[in-house]
Amino acid sequence: MVLAFLRDVFGPEKLKTNNELKKIELKGEFISSIDINVSISSQHVEVNLSDLHGYEKHVLESFINDPHTPSGKAVHCDRTNCRAIVIHAADKLSTDAQHYLLWLMEKYQGCNKIFFFCSDASKLQIIRHLCKIVKLLPASDSEIVEVLEFIAKQECIDLPHDLAKRIAENSKHNLRQAIRSFEASWKSNYSFKENQDILTGWEEDIAKIAKNIVEEQSPKQLYIIRGKLKNLIEHDVSPDFIFSTLKEELKKHLDAQCQAKLDALYQDFNNRDSGLILKAA
Structure with missing residues (x-):
């Protein structure tokens, strides 16, 4: 802005x-x-x-x-x-x-x-008191759709209206994230289809984190990985999406036995998280 x-x-x-x-x-x-x-x-x-x-x-x-x-x-x-x-x-x-x-x-x-x-x-x-404060309201879904369709027209991309609406809804009123999702989805699978999966644009970053985890386990690497995960959260990337995607990317670098252990750890983590939510309710 x-x-x-x-x-x-x-x-x-x-x-x-x-x-x-x-x-x-x-x-x-x-x-x-x-x-x-x-x-x-x-x-x-x-x-x-x-x-x-x-x-x-x-x-x-x-x-x-x-x-x-x-x-x-x-x-x-x-x-x-x-x-x-x-x-x-x-x-x-x-x-x-x-x-x-x-x-x-x-x-x-x-x-x-x-x-x-x-x-x-x-x-x-x-x-x-020395500043003039300007409050910026989040963009509405219709405004985001309008921007996405404008970009698509400028780039000569055929963007279905319903797909633009889904991208806008998934962005949670974040225009920058909507544009990022549009670009990532277009690069992944064009021509567009109404019911195609919508990417966030962060998949590649998470894949690199998974690769780094497998390549080196050290205090220094842990510090670097924490910083990268913090950056994702600061950009309003859903923690559930981060960890589910990270799990799938890690499995690409592991053998069958380790994959099974990772699935079990992930399931245990989800069960504990659900238990905490139910207890709080």
Whole structure:
């Protein structure tokens, strides 16, 4: 949504985005610098707080401070000298980082505009009074169908209306997930049929996790796998889908005896989960 707004303001030519590795100097820290992943264009920069490793203050200050802005002088801001800073997962900002940002924003006189992209604005109480809050309602199924059919028309893909409706319903009002499912299902089996299976687009990621599990069992690998599973959950992928798909992918790398043991473990896990639900009810 933020990028759609910025494209409308600056034009699509100005928002041609590249992914880069940016070096940030860390003054007064134990390490002298860190490299972070950013998405950047001539008019904006995007960063995810999850990638900043606790150095939010240094990174955000480097983006906010404009070296071309004369200190203590009023600046006329327009589209030519205004740059957008998009902070994803902003509700993860620590209290200390928010106080520091508040100080920066109150004294800042440049033309950069900051967009805090978050799911819970109440966690940004310290800087909230300086911001204009825009609440985004989830897309309806009909709106998602309209977008899917528009994409299909642009790509010359014959998308049955009923299949588009099923993809929309399965996405649970998540437009990005609907588009991902549409693309994955199209790559898997085209031409489309009304009753064909709908993929989520995460099947390949889970298959790689299964392969990694079989290839190496170590504390380091466990840490990496946990991070990948956490990423799936953060993208609203159903835990039931994750583990059922992971089970099937693991079985592809195991012999018959191990497959039977895995099925038994999975069944036992499901029975325990159902028992907890019944007890809670």
